[in-house]
Every structure is written in structure tokens, then in C-alpha cells.
Amino acid sequence: MRALQSTGKSKACFTWHYAFVKNSFTFLSKIRTWKKDVGFKVKMIRLVFETLQDEQKKSKKQKAFDFKQDAKEIYAGFMQCYGIDLFSCKRLHWWKFIALFNGLSADTRIMQIIDIRQRPIPAPTKYNAEERAALIRLKTEYQLEMTQEEREEQFADNLFDLFETLKNMAEKR
Secondary structure (H helix, E strand, O other), X not given: OHHHHHOOOOHHHHHHHHHHHHHHHHHHHHOHHHOOOHHHHHHHHHHHXXXXXXXXXXXXXXXXXXXXXXXXXXXXXXXXXXXXXXXXXXOOOHHHHHHHHHOOOOOOHHHHHHHHHHOOOOOOOOOOHHHHHHHHHHHHHOOOOOOHHHHHHHHHHHHHHHHHHHHHHHHHO
């Protein structure tokens, strides 16, 4: 567990994966014909696990906020909404902080910025050129800085998408 936490994996993530593998073994052990074939069970679990990871990668959303980069706006939102000074607050449990953060009203600056970051850019028409330009300008102004690791991950994802596209094009011919 300690090694898993040092690599950046969360305890909840580890717990979910452990429960998934444990439940998979329980399910597979109930099927009598596979009872003695442990290798097959492991292959099945790996296949299901990889499929779930692929689905998770596909549904991965872009980050809408970062606690470090948006610290000033989060502080201002807590002051505006709750009157809580986060700098002078002696003790605030993380779960309580997250609950309060999720409950911030839409008129706080941080929630407006999150809305801008998550808002999709509409398809271009002859009527929405100004709206698109304004939204693109706002998205550029409030975009989050990416870490080196995030840039490398995005590059790898884009490269994988490119290879998949080329593979599909080659299969069609």
C-alpha cells in the first residue's frame, strides 16, 4: 500500500481495484468448469480490467480547476459565499472543504471560470462568429497550465489517436 501511495495512486483507487479483482475471482470461482484453471481466470480479469481502463481513458474529461493555480479565486469564493477566511481558519477537514467547494454558488468567480473552461465551443455558423471568438478568448485567458507529465500524457494520447486513425484508414483499403 505504501509503495502505491508513493507513486501517486490514491488509496480509494487502490481500494476500488482491489475490490474489483477480489469480486472477479469470487465470480469466476463460482463457475465450476473454470474452478481449476487459474491462468484462464487471470486472463479474463486482465481483459476486463484493461477494457475498463480503456473506457476510463475515453471518458476522461479535461481538468476544470486546479487547487494551486486557482487558489486566489477559491479563497475569494469562500469569502464571498460563506464568509470563511481560509488563511486564518485553524482547522477545516478536507471533506468539509470539498463539500463547501462543491456548494459554491454560480456567481462566484471560481465557478464562472470553471463554467468557461467546461463550456464546449459551438460549431461555427454565420450567426455565432462573435460568440465563438469571445468564448475562445475566455478559454485562452483562463486555461490551466499543464505539468510536464500532463503534456507527455496528452502527447501520448494524441499519438495513439493518430495511429488508430491511420490503422483504420489502412484497414479500409
